Amino acid sequence: MGNTATERINTSTEPLPNSKRMASRLWRWRKHASWFQVTLIVFLTAIGLFMLLPIIFLFNNAFKPLNELFLFPPTIWVKEPTMRNFERLFLHSAAGVVPFTRYLFNSVIVVALTLFSVIMASTMAGYVLAKHRFHFKTLIMSLIMLSLMFAPETVSIPRYIMVSGLGMTNTYFAHVLPFIASPVAVFLMKQFIDQVPDALIEAAKLDGAGDMYIFTRIIIPLIAPAVATISIITFQAVYLDMEGSTLYTQKETMKTLAYYVSSLTANLQNSVAGQSIAAACALLMFIPNLIMFLLFQRKMIQTMLHSGVK
Amino acid sequence: MKQSNTELNTDGGTLPGGIAIRPTPGKPAAPRALRRLRQFASECWRDRMSYLFLAPFLLAFSCFVLIPVFMAALLSVTTFNGFAFPKFIGVNNFIALLTQDIIFMKYTLPNTFKFAIIVGPGGYILSFIFAWLIHQLPKGLRDYFTLALYAPSMAGGVALSVIWISTFSGDRVGYLNNILLNFGIIESPQLWLQDPKYLMTIMIIVTLWSSMGVGFLAMLGGLQTVNTELYEAGRIDGIKNRLQEVYYITIPSMKPQMLFSAVMAIVGTLKAGLISKQLTGLPITPGYSGHLITNHIDDYAFLRYEWGYASAVSVVLLLISFLIMRFCYRLFAAKEGE
Numbered sequence: 295m296g297n298t299a300t301e302r303i304n305t306s307t308e309p310l311p312n313s314k315r316m317a318s319r320l321w322r323w324r325k326h327a328s329w330f331q332v333t334l335i336v337f338l339t340a341i342g343l344f345m346l347l348p349i350i351f352l353f354n355n356a357f358k359p360l361n362e363l364f365l366f367p368p369t370i371w372v373k374e375p376t377m378r379n380f381e382r383l384f385l386h387s388a389a390g391v392v393p394f395t396r397y398l399f400n401s402v403i404v405v406a407l408t409l410f411s412v413i414m415a416s417t418m419a420g421y422v423l424a425k426h427r428f429h430f431k432t433l434i435m436s437l438i439m440l441s442l443m444f445a446p447e448t449v450s451i452p453r454y455i456m457v458s459g460l461g462m463t464n465t466y467f468a469h470v471l472p473f474i475a476s477p478v479a480v481f482l483m484k485q486f487i488d489q490v491p492d493a494l495i496e497a498a499k500l501d502g503a504g505d506m507y508i509f510t511r512i513i514i515p516l517i518a519p520a521v522a523t524i525s526i527i528t529f530q531a532v533y534l535d536m537e538g539s540t541l542y543t544q545k546e547t548m549k550t551l552a553y554y555v556s557s558l559t560a561n562l563q564n565s566v567a568g569q570s571i572a573a574a575c576a577l578l579m580f581i582p583n584l585i586m587f588l589l590f591q592r593k594m595i596q597t598m599l600h601s602g603v604k
Numbered sequence: 605m606k607q608s609n610t611e612l613n614t615d616g617g618t619l620p621g622g623i624a625i626r627p628t629p630g631k632p633a634a635p636r637a638l639r640r641l642r643q644f645a646s647e648c649w650r651d652r653m654s655y656l657f658l659a660p661f662l663l664a665f666s667c668f669v670l671i672p673v674f675m676a677a678l679l680s681v682t683t684f685n686g687f688a689f690p691k692f693i694g695v696n697n698f699i700a701l702l703t704q705d706i707i708f709m710k711y712t713l714p715n716t717f718k719f720a721i722i723v724g725p726g727g728y729i730l731s732f733i734f735a736w737l738i739h740q741l742p743k744g745l746r747d748y749f750t751l752a753l754y755a756p757s758m759a760g761g762v763a764l765s766v767i768w769i770s771t772f773s774g775d776r777v778g779y780l781n782n783i784l785l786n787f788g789i790i791e792s793p794q795l796w797l798q799d800p801k802y803l804m805t806i807m808i809i810v811t812l813w814s815s816m817g818v819g820f821l822a823m824l825g826g827l828q829t830v831n832t833e834l835y836e837a838g839r840i841d842g843i844k845n846r847l848q849e850v851y852y853i854t855i856p857s858m859k860p861q862m863l864f865s866a867v868m869a870i871v872g873t874l875k876a877g878l879i880s881k882q883l884t885g886l887p888i889t890p891g892y893s894g895h896l897i898t899n900h901i902d903d904y905a906f907l908r909y910e911w912g913y914a915s916a917v918s919v920v921l922l923l924i925s926f927l928i929m930r931f932c933y934r935l936f937a938a939k940e941g942e
Contacts (some may be wrong), residue, residue, distance in 0.1 A: 334740055341734070342752030345813065349755050350769040356767065368770075368777050369787075413748045417662035427645070428651035434658070441669050442867045443929050445874035447898055451911050452675035456667055475662035478818075478868075505653040511670070527818060534760040555762045560885060569770075576759075576766035583758040591747060598818075598825025602860020603867065603936075 322506050334423075349580075356380075356577035362571050370553055379574035384602040386558070386571060392546045394554070394577045401533065401551035404469040408532045420483025421513050425495060438484075439603070451542065457516045468542035469550065473532055485600040486520035487513060501541045522590035523597040534579065557580060629929035658858030673922065679915035686909050687775035697916035708917075712900045715804065719896055720873050722808050724928075727815035728869040732862075733821035734816065737851065750824060757817035765882045768810050772796035773885075797884050807883065807894050811876045826861025831855055863936040870925055870932070874898070896923050 355363065357375040358567065384394055422428075423435060446453060453472065462468040490513065498508050539553030557574035559568060587594070631844065641824025648655070680697055684705035701708060708814065738749045771779045774795040781793040794800050834853050843849055855862065880889045887907060889895055904914035 295757070304887075323711050331740065331742075334737060338737055338741070338749050340736075342749050345756055345816075346752050348813070351770075352759070352763060352767055355770070357637075364777055366777055368779055368782050378906065384669070395696040415660040415664065418657040422654045422657040426651070426657075427652040428654045429648060434662070437665075437670070437824040440929075441665075441926055442864075443671055443870045444673075445871050445925075446668075446903070447875060447877065448925075449672040449676045449915075450901075451905050451914060451918075452672035452679065455675065456672055460667070463688070465868075471664055474667045476659060477665070477669070480661055509657070530758060530760070536761070541740050546637055552761060559765060572762065572766050576763040579761055580759055580763040584755065587694070587754065587758060591751065594821055595750070595825050595828070598822045598861070599829050601822045601825060601857070601864045602829075603933075604860050 321384075341485075345411055348477055352573075352576055355573040358554055358573065363569050363573070363602050371587065383558075383571050384579075389441060395524060397549060397551045400469075401547065404466060404538070405529065406549055407466060407470045408473045409471060409525055409528055411474055412476055412479055412528045412564060416483045416488075416517035416524060417463055417508070417514065417517065417521070417593060420487050421479045421509055423480070423484045425490075425492070437479045442481060444477060446472065446537065450537065453537075454541050454567075461543070464543050464545045464548050466548075468500045469532075469538040472538070473535075476479045476528065476531075479528065482523060482601060483517070483520050485602070489600055490516050499504075502505035519596040520591035522593040526586050526590055526594060530583055533582060546592075554578065559580040609766070636738045651732055676915045676918050676922070680919045681914050681916075682912045683910070684915075685913040686910070686911055690912060693912070697913050698920075700913065701916055707892060707895070710901060711895045712897055715892075715894065716877075716896045718804065719808060719811075719876075722868055723815065723876060727812050727872070728866060728883050730812065731816050731869075732823055735746045735820055735827060736854070738824065738826040741817075744921040749804075753816045754820065756814045757812060757820075759881070764814065764879075765885075768806075768883060769797070773805055774798060798888075798890055798891065800891035803880065803884070803889055804895040810883065811873075815869075815876075816866065816873055817872060819865035819872070821867045822861045822868065823858070826858035826865075827854070829861070830857040854924065861934045863932060864931040866936065867929060870928055874921070874925060880901070 347370075348586070354370055354372040356379055357377070359376045359378055360375060362369070362373060386394075423431065423438075457463060457468050457472070460467075462471065494512060498512055503511075512538045534552050536556060538551055539543055539549040543549055555578065556574075559572040559575055636767065636780070677738055679690060681692060681694055683693050683697075684690035719775065734753055738753070739745055741749065773779070773781065774793060774797065776782060776785060776793045778796070781790070784790045785793065794802070796806060830853065834857065835849060837854050838849060843852060867937070877896040880894030880896065880899060881902075882891070884894070888903060900919070901914050901917050902911045905918065
């Protein structure tokens with residue numbers, strides 16, 4: 295039994311389970327499974343491996359020494375893992391005008407501020423839209439539904455004009471505020487809060503609870519899965535966002551990590567020395583996303599149960 | 605004041621002033637309108653908590669979504685270089701787009717059409733198929749496969765560039781070249797990303813690879829909401845195989861999630877427009893082979909500084925995606941009585 299416990303840990307940290315153990319596990323399970331499911335698993339494993347191959351490659355590349363990166367024939371698995379690429383990434387930037395840590399600091403600040411404000415704004419809006427009745431509610435709801443398909447890339451010029459008009463260029467506001475306007479977050483939140491029974495809120499009201507009390511003591515504790523989901527979605531968007539750094543800020547000291555690594559890896563097609571740094575950067579940009587998702591995967595699907603547009 | 609508020613709150617929006625007006629029918633409409641207005645104001649005041657809660661989102665939403673869209677619409681009828689005041693030129697931008705923009709007609713439109721048709725509905729159908737297949741597995745195994753399929757959608761920006769540039773690298777160290785050379789399918793290394801013949805296909809493959817995002821998870825969630833008793837009922841009613849089950853039971857039961865997922869697919873396709881830049885490192889791809897509408901907008905906005913014209917193109921793009929969304933709503937809208 296202890297064996298299965300370690301097995302589970304192994305498989306959850308490393309998406310590619312040990313094939314031998316997996317096989318034996320499958321064989322045990324096969325006794326009460328139809329042929330349909332067995333072929334299905336084989337098929338899906340193949341697809342899954344195919345989808346993961348680039349990711350596995352990403353992990354290995356980051357630890358390859360420079361000579362292995364240009365080895366012929368090219369390999370996927372790293373032979374002599376080294377931290378040299380990461381060292382170079384940090385050193386490279388130390389020599390620059392703005393230190394690497396400044397970009398990292400900016401990214402951390404921006405991500406933290408954005409996550410907090412998006413979660414607050416969307417829960418508050420979601421609560422009101424789900425449980426209150428007031429004028430303009432249908433109008434606001436239909437605007438949100440309409441803008442679900444909104445991609446900021448389509449109107450980047452007016453957004454730039456807005457940001458500079460509000461005097462937010464070269465501030466953290468320029469990085470954070472545009473993300474609060476996230477119709478998807480509000481929509482998911484509203485759908486999730488819809489599921490909270492009205493009776494609960496009515497009972498609290500009878501006991502004399504105000505909106506603030508209901509919101510902080512009843513709604514917030516019940517919507518953890520939706521908060522987790524919105525965190526994942528927002529995190530992915532913010533952490534990889536370039537719009538804030540390329541359009542809304544001109545000062546180098548206000549730009550974020552995503553911008554910095556992309557400037558390091560620009561012209562990746564032609565640069566040889568850049569490859570090692572690029573590999574480290576890529577992992578750096580991918581890992582936090584992966585960790586967020588691994589932490590909240592179940593919660594995310596739980597939220598998606600209510601994502602339907604009716 | 606507080607007293608009256610709670611009172612109003614409990615009876616939820618009846619018209620307390622309505623009776624008072626009746627006894628004086630001879631009076632003109634003005635006081636009545638005033639009364640209405642006052643009542644409306646008092647109702648708004650009563651709901652002030654709601655508006656307060658909505659305020660942060662609504663402010664940001666108007667600043668960064670609503671007003672920009674309106675501005676784009678306004679700018680689209682002007683000529684504007686970012687410095688001088690915009691000059692009104694009517695619908696000339698749109699006329700120019702349809703009649704004079706050779707690149708738009710010759711490359712952008714066909715490219716976008718091809719890309720969107722395959723990546724949009726294609727990615728959508730693929731994510732449904734995979735979600736459904738994963739749902740057929742026992743619960744313990746589902747998470748691993750979900751992770752495997754979702755992981756690529758997290759690899760954006762630099763990660764995506766690093767992975768795919770080395771895969772499609774033009775020398776023989778590139779993974780694809782190496783494999784194909786080994787099997788003798790090609791004789792000399794191909795410049796995959798620089799060759800206009802291949803770029804579009806590669807863009808489509810990469811986008812499909814990373815398209816199992818939120819929409820895919822929504823489908824997985826949707827599949828869990830389907831009432832399993834329906835399947836048994838369906839079997840009694842003569843459903844023979846799983847395909848029929850999917851068509852007659854699964855899809856109709858999860859229409860709301862299908863719709864959400866479709867909307868996400870539209871957004872994903874719109875956003876994927878910049879993938880050619882990530883792959884080739886060039887704002888304009890060789891021979892315009894990977895030139896999509898979003899690249900076209902960026903070209904005019906940030907390389908040529910013709911913001912009026914760029915806005916006209918983005919208005920067209922927004923209109924097209926809006927129409928597609930309406931179509932999706934038609935397709936998946938809940939039938940009356942549901």
